[in-house]
Amino acid sequence: MxxxxxxxxxxxxxxxxxxxxxxxxxxxxxxxxxxxxxxxxxxxxxxxxxxxxxxxxxxxxxxAEFEPKAKSPGPGTADLCFLSGRSVADWVSWLDRQGIAVEDGPVRRTGAEGPILSVYLRDPDGNLIEISNRVS
Missing domain, CATH: 3.10.180.10 (2,3-Dihydroxybiphenyl 1,2-Dioxygenase, domain 1)
Structure with a gap:
């Protein structure tokens, strides 16, 4: 080993x-x-x-967090990126129909496996949520 x-x-x-x-x-x-x-x-x-x-x-x-837990857990401290097979343009339309504000994007970023196109929004706790498509 x-x-x-x-x-x-x-x-x-x-x-x-x-x-x-x-x-x-x-x-x-x-x-x-x-x-x-x-x-x-x-x-x-x-x-x-x-x-x-x-x-x-x-x-x-x-x-009321479960043990063990992060040293300083708290709402609104995360920044998460999710991949989707649905186009970012479709997501922007969906979010608009649901009354969810797009904070930024669409914008090109670099994901774990290469280029992505992303749109940013917030969840109810203020966590930053990124929805992305892989692009070439």
Whole structure:
């Protein structure tokens, strides 16, 4: 075994701390098409997650976060980029129809695997949400 054997290969989930669990679930399911799912870890509690593709976002209620947690969890501290097969132009139209303000874009950026075209908006906690298409 060498030091080169110690690498990560992907992202399974991340955690968002939210001020209002219902508002967060409503936004991510209604606007971004994610699926809200309840799950029950070994401690017997019920928790909520947002599933999309092969990933999920676990939700923690601010002030009642589950252990272990980030050192300084708080609503509105995330900056997330999501890829979509739907065009950014379609997203701009969809967001407008839903009354969601586009903060910036469409604008070209550099994603993990190359160029992307992105549009930016905010979730109910003020997290920066980027919706992107891969471009050549």
């Amino acid at each position: 060498t030091d080169d054997d110690f690498t990560v290969s992907g992202l399974d989930h991340l955690v968002l701390t939210v001020a209002d669990l219902d508002a967060a679930v409503g936004f991510y399911t209604r606007i971004l098409g994610m699926q809200a799912v309840a799950f029950h870890p070994s401690d017997g509690s019920q928790r909520w997650a947002l599933k999309f593709g092969r990933q999920k976002i676990n939700l923690h209620q601010a002030g």
